[in-house]
Amino acid sequence: MSTPPSPSGCPNDSPFRQIVAVAHSPLAEPGAARALASELGLDWLGVVKPRQVRDYGLLLFLDEAGLALQQTGKGAPGPVRAEFVSGKMGYRREHGGGAGQLVARAVGLQKTRSRLRVLDATAGLGQDAFVLASLGCQVTLFERNPVIHALLADGLYRAGLNEACAPIVAGMTLKAGNSLEWMTRAGPEAVDVVYLDPMFPHRDKSALVKKEMQLFRQVVGDDDDASQLLEAALACARYRVVVKRPRKAPAVAGPEPATRVEGKSSRYDIYPIRALPA
Known part of the structure; x- marks a missing residue:
């Protein structure tokens, strides 16, 4: 599992806070996810299942495959990542x-x-x-x-x-x-x-x-x-x-x-x- 570097130059309080939160799978490093949430000014939800989240339309979701943008709710399409290897x-x-x-x-x-x-x-x-x-x-x-x-x-x-x-x-x-x-x-x-x-x-x-x-x-x-x-x-x-x-x-x-x-x-x-x- 990778631990991505935190992006620099991001705001302390994000304008996306109402629609995007940060969460992670049980296999991800919670410290990395929490640090990312702090860096981006987003709420950190801890370990969740994206299809069960109702308060946010999107998650920055960290799992064993890396960081993804994931729509929440039942029937949502799969995650979107910056993927270059596969x-x-x-x-x-x-x-x-x-x-x-x-x-x-x-x-x-x-x-x-x-x-x-x-x-x-x-x-x-x-x-x-x-x-x-x-x-x-x-x-x-x-x-x-x-x-x-x-x-x-x-x-x-x-x-x-x-x-x-x-x-x-x-x-x-x-x-x-x-x-x-x-x-x-x-x-x-x-x-x-x-x-x-x-x-x-x-x-x-x-x-x-x-x-x-x-x-x-x-x-x-x-x-x-x-x-x-x-x-x-x-x-x-x-x-x-x-x-x-x-x-x-x-x-x-x-x-x-x-x-x-x-x-x-x-x-x-x-x-x-x-x-x-x-």
């Missing part, structure tokens, strides 16, 4: 197609052999950042939501203990705080590429099928400052900015992307600044 990300690591993956093409890894410095300014559960790091990028991650930040910190901690994943995680640095503030201070050419995947208002109910999105929206909401993130990204990226969007969604307000890489359900809008090094 499951979808494990398969993708072993069989993902290398630089031919959509996010890698959008960042431009087919056009350069340089080790790009990538800022993932809206990291979420870190899946795209992990792909880029696995392909040799040096990735700095920001996730400003403290609940999601805690999940990501735990996932990276556990992946760092795995022999196959540790070299990849060594190329990833998770920062606390708001990437918008960091980019505003950083100045021109602070990083090679900025990658953005902002949450945006969904109007298509089918877009909420994934349980990650259902849970995330309860604690994250929408990124209403997406246009400000894009403006700041363009001011601090050296080569390009890449913005991930649902395939049929409008572009982020601001300059039009020069080109796009499209998949079945999502696309990557590319804002080039100068040519990548050969």
Whole structure:
């Protein structure tokens, strides 16, 4: 069982306190769960069964597999974790197609052999950042939501203990705080590429099928400052900015992307600044 590091830069009294609490299974370390609750300003419930909890809609739940965001009540979907060792990300690591993956093409890894410095300014559960790091990028991650930040910190901690994943995680640095503030201070050419995947208002109910999105929206909401993130990204990226969007969604307000890489359900809008090094 892993004991994740406490996320830094989190508030003492969380705005999520009414909907999220911290609990753990009998096999988890109670001290780690209690410390996390204190760090995030959330209530600690001790050992519980999530399906029996009624006072909170969501739990940050620590068990032998790590930290998860778990919906409460009977019939709730399974837990959501930042998972890099097994499951979808494990398969993708072993069989993902290398630089031919959509996010890698959008960042431009087919056009350069340089080790790009990538800022993932809206990291979420870190899946795209992990792909880029696995392909040799040096990735700095920001996730400003403290609940999601805690999940990501735990996932990276556990992946760092795995022999196959540790070299990849060594190329990833998770920062606390708001990437918008960091980019505003950083100045021109602070990083090679900025990658953005902002949450945006969904109007298509089918877009909420994934349980990650259902849970995330309860604690994250929408990124209403997406246009400000894009403006700041363009001011601090050296080569390009890449913005991930649902395939049929409008572009982020601001300059039009020069080109796009499209998949079945999502696309990557590319804002080039100068040519990548050969």
